Amino acid sequence: MRQLFDSIPLGHSTLQNRLVMAPMTRSRAEFDGSPGALAAEYYAQRASVGLIVAEGTQPSEDGQGYLNTPGIYTDAHVAGWKKISAAVHEKGGRLFIQLMHAGRMSHPDNTPHHRQGVAPSAISPNTPMFTLNGMQDIPAPRALTTDEVRQTVADFRFAARRAIEAGADGVEIHGANAYLIQQFFAPSANTRTDPYGGSIENRARFAIEVATAIAEEIGAHRTAIRLSPGMALWGIDEGVEGPDLYRYLVAELDKLGLVYLHIMHQGDEALLADIRKRWKQTLILNRPGRPRDQIGDDVTAGLADLESYGQMILANPDFVARLKADAPLNEADRSTYFGGNAQGYTDYATWL
Template identity: 50%
Template sequence: MSHFFEPLPLGKLTLPNRLVMAPMTRSRAKGGVQTPLAAEYYGQRAGAGLIITEGTQPCVIGQGYIDTPGVHTPEQVEAWRRVTDAVHERQGRIFVQIMHSGRIGHPSLYPDGALPLAPSAVASGGRMYTPEGMLDHPTPKAMDLEDIARAVEDHIAAAKYAMEAGFDGVELHGANGYLIHQFLADNTNLRTDAYGGSVDNRIRFAVEVAQAVSDAIGPERVGIRLSPANTTNGIEESDSAALYEALIRALAPLSLAYVHLMEFGGRDITKLIRREWPGVLILNPHATGEEAAVTPEAAEAVLAEGLCDAVSIGSLWLANPDLPARIKAGGPYNTPDPETFYGGDHRGYTDYPTLDG
């Protein structure tokens, strides 16, 4: 699997390999603040070409799940600094994923009991775990222009905080049905102003956030994650090909560090984005056959085909902190324990064994 171990220039970094640790929520950050255990967890995985952290809210109203970390207070910055130090001490590279959840939230998560914000007042139809148990997502508050401007500013502030915390860059979460994706999709964006209706209007918020954050910290430190045609969290796109072609063409002049594409179903849009995007493309390929997760063999295949420049892998990183070494050795691989994915302590978090014990 030689393609994995070719260096890759990314912004001002050079990745020593093309194995990216995908962002994965772990819900172990009590009160939105990472613990020292998180520093151990990410430090163990510093052999990745690039680590992209779990989704991290840029503001209180952007939180979507219980015990997820933030990057909008000095206390959170100090906690994240322990994480970035642990990764850098092992010669790793790490971007924080900035994730505003939009309508995927609940008043119980917010101190003032406010409603989640979204492009339009359309509920997800889903449910979430809260301190009071499983509850329905409420109908969100439709954002006015002041709310939109504030959301852009929140992303800028979070990106600046991320630089203070020692991150090598930030990834904007424009996928999986969260706020940026909610602006893109025509079933969640029913607006009739400059942010809704046409494709050009629906991509406006994503481009504005990417431009603003790039201006604040430098485009070479900014990536964006997209998931065309992904139906997660109640999303429906009637025009995915046209939508993402327009978005990629609008983002191209910004010279971002990368686009991180989460593949959902067919490969036609992946090939379209590969043609249109002039920079680094990281692909999280969809699982094939009977496999529930992406295998090293499937990941190597998309690299060999030239569909991307690097591959992001999810659950294998959870159970195999030394994943590059295991791939070089041809395995074996630890099996992830789904019972420990969210919440809990060190079990299923920092206690998976490495090949050398």
């Protein structure tokens, strides 16, 4: 575990350790998408990790899926994120904002324009979602036109520029967890016949275009991406070609020189090894449910350069100090994950 506490270069910065706070939706933003009043305190409390990846943040009105998630495309959004960036930097931390377009994982009641969600194809995820009116089935999305796909790439580019204006050290593209980019990967969600559907190359095209556009706009040294190969969630099925799609995609993304790749690992060790071979830059690995006694194993084994954690850091703002001292960890309160106030957000006790 000792290697976890070593500094490591990332882009034009140096991280104070190899621990990463994974992005976690907390649904505490204002209804207009501006970060909530306690967000700067929440993130600053956890700035002792090497890198904070902030919660999924929509790049456009169409990108919102859930209630009270933040955006990064208006002046008000930028003003709110400036407070967060400054608070994290004051504590010596580094902050990447995750750009998340929910795609079909959206309900009209949750968005500012109350329009139907958009996706690669008009295929429902067949799952309910929490709204202001309680749990409701997600309606079938509207399929993006080819021109609208290209406009969505431009929306990501614009949001990335706004994130840098807000003081973020970079952005992480959310290409995981059954949201828009992974929807393009999966034949169960993408039946397009234009250049964004069909072959592996076509289904990977949108992700590559988004990454290329953002790297051109803010620099590859500030552009990262998160993937979850093999994740089967909310109707996502990547099919038998799934592993080969990721082998192709990672190799193509590697050519862009992005600052890091963040993998949410689903258990295919052979694919993970292939990704490691294809990716020349920094690799962050997240293993959901990793027990405490395995923290640091992937860095020690050379499978990853950094390791990311979610719930443990959510519940332990002094996570790094607790690991160093082998101190007990707080348990996360699941009932306070989404929405609410300081309870379960900024009031977790520190060890010392």
